[in-house]
Amino acid sequence: MSNGRTFSATRNTDPETTSVVKDFLALIKIGIVNSNLVTTFTGMFLAIQFTGRHFLQELDVLVCIMLGAALIIGGSGAMNNFIDRDIDPIMKRTKSRPTVTGRFKPKFVMTLALSFLIVGEILLFTASFAAGMWGLVGIFAYVVLYSMWSKRKHVSNTIVGSISGAIPPVIGFAAIEPALGPGALALFLIMFAWQPPHFYALAMKRTEEYRAANIPMLPVVKGFKRTKYSMFFWILLLFPLPFLLPELGNGFLVLATTLNLGWLLLAIKGFTTKDDMKWANRMFIYSLNHMTILFVAIVIFAIFS
Numbered sequence: 001m002s003n004g005r006t007f008s009a010t011r012n013t014d015p016e017t018t019s020v021v022k023d024f025l026a027l028i029k030i031g032i033v034n035s036n037l038v039t040t041f042t043g044m045f046l047a048i049q050f051t052g053r054h055f056l057q058e059l060d061v062l063v064c065i066m067l068g069a070a071l072i073i074g075g076s077g078a079m080n081n082f083i084d085r086d087i088d089p090i091m092k093r094t095k096s097r098p099t100v101t102g103r104f105k106p107k108f109v110m111t112l113a114l115s116f117l118i119v120g121e122i123l124l125f126t127a128s129f130a131a132g133m134w135g136l137v138g139i140f141a142y143v144v145l146y147s148m149w150s151k152r153k154h155v156s157n158t159i160v161g162s163i164s165g166a167i168p169p170v171i172g173f174a175a176i177e178p179a180l181g182p183g184a185l186a187l188f189l190i191m192f193a194w195q196p197p198h199f200y201a202l203a204m205k206r207t208e209e210y211r212a213a214n215i216p217m218l219p220v221v222k223g224f225k226r227t228k229y230s231m232f233f234w235i236l237l238l239f240p241l242p243f244l245l246p247e248l249g250n251g252f253l254v255l256a257t258t259l260n261l262g263w264l265l266l267a268i269k270g271f272t273t274k275d276d277m278k279w280a281n282r283m284f285i286y287s288l289n290h291m292t293i294l295f296v297a298i299v300i301f302a303i304f305s
Contacts, residue, residue, distance in 0.1 A: 023098035029077030036168040040069045042295045043172030049302040064127040065175045071120030076142045078113035083147045091209040130178035138167035155221045158199045166191035186244035197231040198287035204280035228270045248301040
């Protein structure tokens with residue numbers, strides 16, 4: 001009987017525990033954390049290869065960088081949720097966030113965010129002074145320049161937000177090579193140019209929600225046609241950027257150009273499509289696959305270059 005009651009109690013609390021974990025992961029924006037850790041690792045790995053060091057000898061730095069980056073990205077995400085708790089209830093995409101439902105109180109969210117940011121920065125500075133400084137740049141760009149300033153005031157908010165999204169690979173690179181170099185610049189520019197068409201596709205899908213929340217996203221202010229031209233422009237800018245990494249060989253350049261060409265052709269289809277929402281969804285999915293394949297390829301080609 002005792003074992004039966006214990007099992008029943010455990011079973012009954014599982015959904016609650018699962019819900020808390022789910023809300024916590026939503027609070028720190030785990031999807032953004034994971035994607036940015038891919039680029040952080042790529043930056044560090046590329047620096048190791050370019051400087052002729054051995055990966056296994058840098059495991060302590062790897063732990064500090066990956067954990068530190070995860071914490072500052074998660075902390076910044078939680079801070080963004082804290083800042084946006086007045087507009088999130090308006091949007092379908094964000095109305096279930098724990099800061100909206102009341103699962104996590106504002107004081108707790110702020111405490112968690114600051115704790116993550118402080119501990120994360122300590123870990124980054126432990127890896128290298130340059131990595132810690134670039135971490136601070138990323139935090140400032142996302143929390144202040146994007147979340148507190150441009151998001152609600154300027155149609156260029158997506159471009160401003162792209163600065164912070166391009167910082168993680170630089171943090172990883174700086175942990176090994178503080179002086180950075182062309183490799184770090186290439187990764188920064190690739191991520192910077194990749195983000196506008198990625199987020200514009202999402203903004204098109206959520207245009208009416210952004211309009212209701214009074215967020216001046218490009219599709220809201222300028223319309224779909226202007227947004228499509230901007231996406232086309234940013235994808236074009238991606239084409240020369242892989243050539244800043246000639247060390248990775250011709251195979252990488254061919255792959256990167258093929259990925260960019262596929263995205264460009266899909267962007268061109270947007271000018272004649274009869275279903276903007278379906279097209280925007282395809283652009284969004286393609287952008288995710290583009291980034292993942294490209295950065296995994298950078299690691300693979302760096303190993304064999």
